[in-house]
Amino acid sequence: MRAYIITIGDEILIGQTIDTNAAWLGAQFNKRGVQVTKILSIKDEEAAIHMALDEAFVFADVILMTGGLGPTLDDITKQSLCTYFNVGMRLSESSLNSVEKFVKSRGYFLNENNRQQAMVPENATIIPNHMGTAPIMQFEKNGKYLFSMPGVPFEMKDAMEKSVFPFIESKFALKPVKHHTVMTFGMPEAFLAEQLESWANELPEFIHLAYLPSPKGIKIRLSVYDTNIPEWEDRLEVNIEKLRKLIPELIFSETDQNLETILFQSLKKHQLHLATAESCTGGLISQLITSNPGSSEVFKGSVVAYSNEIKSKILGVSENVLESEGAVSEEVVRSMAENIRFLFHVDCSIAVSGIAGPGGGSDNKPVGTTWIAVSVNGKTESRKFQFGSRRDINTERAAYSGMYMLFDLIKRTYEQ
Amino acid sequence: MRAYIITIGDEILIGQTIDTNAAWLGAQFNKRGVQVTKILSIKDEEAAIHMALDEAFVFADVILMTGGLGPTLDDITKQSLCTYFNVGMRLSESSLNSVEKFVKSRGYFLNENNRQQAMVPENATIIPNHMGTAPIMQFEKNGKYLFSMPGVPFEMKDAMEKSVFPFIESKFALKPVKHHTVMTFGMPEAFLAEQLESWANELPEFIHLAYLPSPKGIKIRLSVYDTNIPEWEDRLEVNIEKLRKLIPELIFSETDQNLETILFQSLKKHQLHLATAESCTGGLISQLITSNPGSSEVFKGSVVAYSNEIKSKILGVSENVLESEGAVSEEVVRSMAENIRFLFHVDCSIAVSGIAGPGGGSDNKPVGTTWIAVSVNGKTESRKFQFGSRRDINTERAAYSGMYMLFDLIKRTYEQ
Numbered sequence: 140m141r142a143y144i145i146t147i148g149d150e151i152l153i154g155q156t157i158d159t160n161a162a163w164l165g166a167q168f169n170k171r172g173v174q175v176t177k178i179l180s181i182k183d184e185e186a187a188i189h190m191a192l193d194e195a196f197v198f199a200d201v202i203l204m205t206g207g208l209g210p211t212l213d214d215i216t217k218q219s220l221c222t223y224f225n226v227g228m229r230l231s232e233s234s235l236n237s238v239e240k241f242v243k244s245r246g247y248f249l250n251e252n253n254r255q256q257a258m259v260p261e262n263a264t265i266i267p268n269h270m271g272t273a274p275i276m277q278f279e280k281n282g283k284y285l286f287s288m289p290g291v292p293f294e295m296k297d298a299m300e301k302s303v304f305p306f307i308e309s310k311f312a313l314k315p316v317k318h319h320t321v322m323t324f325g326m327p328e329a330f331l332a333e334q335l336e337s338w339a340n341e342l343p344e345f346i347h348l349a350y351l352p353s354p355k356g357i358k359i360r361l362s363v364y365d366t367n368i369p370e371w372e373d374r375l376e377v378n379i380e381k382l383r384k385l386i387p388e389l390i391f392s393e394t395d396q397n398l399e400t401i402l403f404q405s406l407k408k409h410q411l412h413l414a415t416a417e418s419c420t421g422g423l424i425s426q427l428i429t430s431n432p433g434s435s436e437v438f439k440g441s442v443v444a445y446s447n448e449i450k451s452k453i454l455g456v457s458e459n460v461l462e463s464e465g466a467v468s469e470e471v472v473r474s475m476a477e478n479i480r481f482l483f484h485v486d487c488s489i490a491v492s493g494i495a496g497p498g499g500g501s502d503n504k505p506v507g508t509t510w511i512a513v514s515v516n517g518k519t520e521s522r523k524f525q526f527g528s529r530r531d532i533n534t535e536r537a538a539y540s541g542m543y544m545l546f547d548l549i550k551r552t553y554e555q
Numbered sequence: 556m557r558a559y560i561i562t563i564g565d566e567i568l569i570g571q572t573i574d575t576n577a578a579w580l581g582a583q584f585n586k587r588g589v590q591v592t593k594i595l596s597i598k599d600e601e602a603a604i605h606m607a608l609d610e611a612f613v614f615a616d617v618i619l620m621t622g623g624l625g626p627t628l629d630d631i632t633k634q635s636l637c638t639y640f641n642v643g644m645r646l647s648e649s650s651l652n653s654v655e656k657f658v659k660s661r662g663y664f665l666n667e668n669n670r671q672q673a674m675v676p677e678n679a680t681i682i683p684n685h686m687g688t689a690p691i692m693q694f695e696k697n698g699k700y701l702f703s704m705p706g707v708p709f710e711m712k713d714a715m716e717k718s719v720f721p722f723i724e725s726k727f728a729l730k731p732v733k734h735h736t737v738m739t740f741g742m743p744e745a746f747l748a749e750q751l752e753s754w755a756n757e758l759p760e761f762i763h764l765a766y767l768p769s770p771k772g773i774k775i776r777l778s779v780y781d782t783n784i785p786e787w788e789d790r791l792e793v794n795i796e797k798l799r800k801l802i803p804e805l806i807f808s809e810t811d812q813n814l815e816t817i818l819f820q821s822l823k824k825h826q827l828h829l830a831t832a833e834s835c836t837g838g839l840i841s842q843l844i845t846s847n848p849g850s851s852e853v854f855k856g857s858v859v860a861y862s863n864e865i866k867s868k869i870l871g872v873s874e875n876v877l878e879s880e881g882a883v884s885e886e887v888v889r890s891m892a893e894n895i896r897f898l899f900h901v902d903c904s905i906a907v908s909g910i911a912g913p914g915g916g917s918d919n920k921p922v923g924t925t926w927i928a929v930s931v932n933g934k935t936e937s938r939k940f941q942f943g944s945r946r947d948i949n950t951e952r953a954a955y956s957g958m959y960m961l962f963d964l965i966k967r968t969y970e971q
Contacts (some may be wrong), residue, residue, distance in 0.1 A: 153583025166570025178596035421845030422838025429837030
């Protein structure tokens with residue numbers, strides 16, 4: 140089974156919107172053993188839509204199209220589908236009813252725009268949209284299927300999960316694919332690859348290896364696309380086990396979960412409670428930890444101390460130390476990490492103070508200089524990092540480095 | 556001038572990486588008056604790369620390709636370019652030198668992977684990579700240009716700004732395009748469109764209108780692609796002025812800047828200082844405000860109170876009120892907003908308490924129930940919101956709603 144994704148919208152081509160839909164769809168297909176062949180992002184333009192459909196109906200069995208279904212004039216997907224299939228429009232009563240219900244639940248009344256949204260190409264089969272007002276449509280051509288969905292991510296995702304994937308799974312026998320992910324933190328890609336070189340060279344050909352670097356760490360992905368190979372599972376496991384022994388200190392997980400989720404699970408497992416004291420990260424660590432549902436079980440809160448006054452007044456860092464060492468110093472982050480534990484009555488803490496940039500650097504402490512301390516019960520560890528020149532990347536690196544330091548200290552304290 | 560973007564990498568097709576490069580490139584082209592025609596995301600596969608290049612060399616004058624240049628085995632872009640152009644590889648001395656310098660500055664020594672990275676197709680012109688180790692390459696075919704760049708966003712961006720765009724601008728006469736953006740917050744798209752219907756119908760045909768909704772608000776974009784129309788500037792301005800008068804209470808900006816930047820600028824302009832007291836947003840407001848360079852001028856910090864204990868002990872919310880009204884209540888957010896102002900010595904505050912979900916809801920207070928209060932000097936305003944069922948969207952909506960409430964209160968207090 141081959142799948143194409145077509146995302147429609149000038150806003151994607153002019154970069155006003157980042158196409159997260161395609162990534163989500165790609166991941167969902169992949170889970171089900173289908174690798175998406177191609178993603179096309181095209182204009183809100185009839186000719187562009189027709190050209191993309193022509194290509195997709197040749198190279199794919201299933202085509203997922205998103206965008207261009209809104210209630211406003213710039214949305215032309217439905218009209219373009221009518222001309223592509225050479226059909227007219229009809230009113231979908233089921234769409235109109237569900238739009239009416241939806242609109243009323245938000246305290247508004249049906250208007251002409253909503254009514255226009257319930258018009259669909261004659262040959263479309265309607266799929267319910269539980270999350271919004273645009274109809275979701277299915278088309279068939281020579282045994283191939285096209286789904287046209289709204290660009291609003293949660294509307295599209297809901298329809299995919301409830302209707303489109305179950306339909307696809309009923310029509311096509313999907314071939315299982317095995318991906319195994321090993322998440323690492325703390326070493327750049329080229330050096331990780333060097334350290335793993337002989338291991339990689341000895342991998343059997345049917346195991347595909349990829350390195351995926353980001354400020355959140357480097358994912359090592361091992362994939363098996365042909366599960367007819369004899370004993371593939373055992374042979375994969377043997378090679379994963381070798382990898383574990385080569386870089387034990389760099390691996391934090393063997394799932395696709397991010398460090399914020401792995402750290403949350405580790406805190407929960409050991410019944411530990413966390414608070415953070417953040418300066419340059421501005422609350423990012425707190426925000427990442429609380430992105431986990433149920434995080435209130437382990438996370439009590441945070442003080443974002445964005446001025447020296449707050450560092451001393453709320454977090455109790457000595458004014459003399461702030462004066463003599465500067466806010467970005469080992470003494471200050473250690474004091475932040477220890478004091479927030481006391482103040483919030485918790486076992487664990489992360490404290491960060493750095494120069495995120497672009498301003499604020501000096502010869503001694505250039506932009507990117509960052510001190511991080513983590514504390515688990517009585518034990519506090521601190522480390523200096525020299526990140527780069529970009530504010531957003533420095534902040535993200537600092538947050539992930541802090542979370543990794545704490546994860547690692549908990550592991551060494553409770554699991555060895 | 557027509558541009559194509561080709562992003563290469565299985566990680567994009569299987570959704571492990573979101574393609575932010577294409578969005579950035581699209582926005583940069585758009586600024587320079589070029590609308591990208593199409594974005595193709597394809598596999599790390601020779602045949603897929605060749606097919607994409609065949610199409611792009613027909614329909615585009617400039618092709619930007621990212622990805623597949625890493626030091627590891629899964630990266631095959633360079634080999635595929637060799638077979639496409641029917642050339643061999645050569646060692647680029649300039650690349651090797653800059654790789655060596657780069658690697659040494661990070662405290663490592665040159666290894667075989669680094670040396671492999673300095674091998675390039677014979678017909679490539681090398682563009683310096685100041686931010687990493689992969690060479691950036693330029694190719695020419697029939698007066699059309701192809702640039703092959705790393706997928707690492709900051710390496711690609713640096714090369715585009717310093718080398719590729721200046722080159723493109725020297726080769727092609729770019730046609731100016733005018734976009735005007737009006738940012739609104741607080742009304743769903745269908746109802747905003749209804750309210751603006753007659754205004755939209757009366758727009759001259761050369762002004763293109765688009766609505767771009769997100770949890771951050773709805774962007775209204777007016778575009779003029781043909782600047783040969785007589786008096787287009789005056790006629791655009793007249794129509795923008797009409798729009799301003801129709802929905803003054805919904806407009807927060809006429810730039811592409813986000814609410815977090817607009818609020819930061821408003822605080823700076825009025826010499827106000829902000830602190831936040833956050834529960835369900837988990838520090839997101841603090842993190843958004845501090846994403847602005849220089850935010851320490853106006854932002855003192857935040858208390859993330861993720862437990863009732865912290866709400867009472869640190870923020871001084873009455874235990875009786877927490878008990879009788881619950882943490883998600885008007886009394887509690889008002890008290891959080893007022894106390895954080897006092898505690899952090901600031902003029903302005905935002906406080907949020909809500910049920911982000913998926914757990915924690917009840918009949919009286921279902922998931923999505925959120926109270927927000929904002930305070931400017933003596934004046935505190937509070938409002939209840941009923942968001943939906945998704946934790947990430949609820950958190951984002953709460954953060955943006957809180958920032959909008961404060962922005963609006965500052966405007967009413969100091970500008971009217």
